[in-house]
Amino acid sequence: MEKTVSEAIAYRRSVRIYNSDEEISYEKVVDCLKNAVLAPTSSNLQLWEFYHVLDKTTKDSISKACFNQPAAKTAQQLVVVVTRKDLWRKRAKANLSFLEHQFKKEETDNSKKKIALSYYKKLIPSLYTEFLGILGLVKYGIFSTMGLFKPMYRQVRQSDLRIVAHKSAALAAQNFMISMAAIGYDTCPMEGSDTKRIKKILNLPWGAEINMVIGCGIRDSKGVYGPRFRVPFKEVYYKL
Ligand SMILES: Cc1cc2nc3c(=O)[nH]c(=O)nc-3n(C[C@H](O)[C@H](O)[C@H](O)COP(=O)(O)O)c2cc1C
Numbered sequence: 316m317e318k319t320v321s322e323a324i325a326y327r328r329s330v331r332i333y334n335s336d337e338e339i340s341y342e343k344v345v346d347c348l349k350n351a352v353l354a355p356t357s358s359n360l361q362l363w364e365f366y367h368v369l370d371k372t373t374k375d376s377i378s379k380a381c382f383n384q385p386a387a388k389t390a391q392q393l394v395v396v397v398t399r400k401d402l403w404r405k406r407a408k409a410n411l412s413f414l415e416h417q418f419k420k421e422e423t424d425n426s427k428k429k430i431a432l433s434y435y436k437k438l439i440p441s442l443y444t445e446f447l448g449i450l451g452l453v454k455y456g457i458f459s460t461m462g463l464f465k466p467m468y469r470q471v472r473q474s475d476l477r478i479v480a481h482k483s484a485a486l487a488a489q490n491f492m493i494s495m496a497a498i499g500y501d502t503c504p505m506e507g508s509d510t511k512r513i514k515k516i517l518n519l520p521w522g523a524e525i526n527m528v529i530g531c532g533i534r535d536s537k538g539v540y541g542p543r544f545r546v547p548f549k550e551v552y553y554k555l
Pocket of ligand 1: 327328329330331384386503504505506507508527543
């Protein structure tokens with residue numbers, strides 16, 4: 316039986332050594348990846364991709380690019396979470412066609428329609444259109460000046476938009492890891508890697524970035540390195 320959300324969160328640990336005798340099912344991992352894409356994503360742009368690595372040669376190369384960390388080396392399968400900020404036009408277009416289709420199917424207030432469509436036709440392009448990072452800086456200058464007088468969205472530089480894409484991709488990664496935990500599968504997120512080499516192994520284009528590599532398998536009895544440590548909750552929780 317699947318664990319509850321709280322049980323899965325409690326079960327999930329970063330597992331560094333996987334049991335080589337216990338296979339995990341390809342289909343079940345794919346199901347967990349289908350849960351990953353249900354994560355919330357900024358402007359619903361879904362600027363992410365998931366590379367599910369089963370091929371031994373590719374897995375070994377990625378493992379090497381992860382400095383042969385046991386969490387990669389002993390994993391049965393790997394999932395590489397990738398951000399694709401460069402796909403914003405394609406994704407905005409997909410959102411637009413979805414909305415247009417929805418609006419045809421159901422009665423929608425005209426002003427609501429106009430706002431939703433203009434979000435993807437105008438706002439997103441004005442945010443994501445870039446030229447060598449210069450446009451972003453110009454936008455940042457303008458928005459910061461306007462921000463002196465009213466609340467303004469300020470995440471407009473190229474570096475800000477990279478963070479925006481990585482935030483959403485990490486939420487998807489967490490959905491994936493919790494889904495894996497729910498069925499008794501283990502994972503370990505890894506950023507300790509040579510991302511340039513991983514991009515090359517996966518044949519990714521220039522605009523793609525590695526968010527994290529996730530080792531997958533079933534924990535070995537020595538797979539969890541120690542008890543869980545968190546700073547006291549009261550140090551990070553603020554009630555206002
Ligand atoms: C973004 C990110 C990157 C991480 N990179 C690595 C890594 O490269 N190697 C590793 O062994 N663990 C890595 N971890 C796992 C953390 O060390 C681990 O989550 C932390 O120690 C807490 O332990 P827990 O996940 O078992 O609760 C990473 C975790 C996150 C969220």
